[in-house]
Amino acid sequence: MSKARRRHIPVLLAEVLDALQPREGGLIVDGTFGAGGYTQALLDRGAQVVALDRDPAAVRAAGSLVAESHGRLRLVEARFGDLEAVAKDLGLGALDGVVLDIGVSSMQLDEAARGFSLRFDAPLDMRMGDTGRTAADILRDENEETIADILFHFGEERAARRIARAIVADRETTPFVSTLELARMISRVAPARRGELTHPGTRTFQALRIAVNDELGELLRGLAAAERLLAPAGRLAVVTFHSLEDRIVKQFLASRSGRGRAPSRLLPGEPAEAGPTFEVPRGQPIEPSEAEVAANPRARSAKLRFAIRLDASPQALDSALEALTRLPARRGRQR
Structure with missing residues (x-):
């Protein structure tokens, strides 16, 4: 074994x-x-x-x-x-x-190069396989509204619009290509609330992973x-x-x-x-x-x-x- x-x-x-x-x-x-x-x-x-x-x-x-x-x-x-x-x-x-x-x-979480974890600096990949768009591709190509929707609906991220706005503004000069780049930006624009034990980027990383892998x-x-x-x-x-x-x-x-x-009575001829x-x-x-x-x-x-x-x-x-x-x-x- x-x-x-x-x-x-x-x-x-x-x-x-x-x-x-x-x-x-x-x-x-x-x-x-x-x-x-x-x-x-x-x-x-x-x-x-x-x-x-x-x-x-x-x-x-x-x-x-x-x-x-x-x-x-x-x-x-x-x-x-x-x-x-x-x-x-x-x-x-x-x-x-x-x-x-x-x-x-x-x-996958423990393999730094896959880009799933906030613990390592790695390419923003997040693919479970080896085909299809990466997380970096999504952050480079999608508009602000779509990125916000991904973060809100797939990550249940309350600060989705604020984070999406920062992603679109920052990528004009430096596209996001690494996990720590994205994690640092989220910590800056949407820091953890008092008492929160998880990194403020956790929900964003979850959302991107779900979107990348459908x-x-x-x-x-x-x-x-x-x-x-x-x-x-x-x-x-x-x-x-x-x-x-x-x-x-x-x-x-x-x-x-x-x-x-609820049980219902069928009309004549109704399947x-x-x-x-x-x-x-x-x-x-x-x-x-x-x-x-x-x-x-x-x-x-x-x-x-x-x-x-x-x-x-x-x-x-x-x-x-x-x-x-x-x-x-x-x-x-x-x-």
Whole structure:
């Protein structure tokens, strides 16, 4: 086992395993492989695992685990939002489980060159893969209104307009290309309030990372793919780390379980409403214990939601769910 995997502490591991209830020979997709913590535990329970990760570095680092699995692990460089295409390419049948651990991995946070962390001076990259626009590209190309919307809607940053205005003013002479340049500017124009323990740039960095990687869109596409691929009685488990992610998972599962739907009398010829596709057990979300947070501070904001697939046909995504993944429409927005 690699040193990276030995250091990695999967969040809510016991609770995720309890939610998935892996069995000998069962087929489970780990859609966010990272350092392989969930995958290793699933293999230890006798499951067959298909693991996905959009980060080529994570895939390269997992060679020993693939070899040790003796054919029970297939690792694919792919986004979990593309799970259906991966399943088709691999010829997978119905799945017994899907687990998603949303957001940036510990390995990515600890690798300075990736530009995810405020702790290191690094290029403003923030891509989980190796294609697409970087955070520096967004700050160079987008207008003030779009940057403010990204910070407010994806980072819940109260000072979004002030920070966006400073970004646009400063880039006229010196475009932002490094993490510490951006962090210092935010500390200057929107310093931390008294009593705040986090760096004032934390929410801006979160927002840019979400925008760069389309994390909320990927999450919703992954949930929809799991609904289509899980067998009846198959299980879905999702670990989130901030309110934007948790809101999408909560509302998706609420809509799929029929929660809050009032019974209605159908008119003659009116089609019946789609039946619920998931059962959502009570007592959610599940949060880490004090002992886990003490041992692994990164678990502090984690929430686990899980559900059990019923035999109703999958449903189309509705506009209300899709709206949660996008910036609000604005006339004249640059693309």
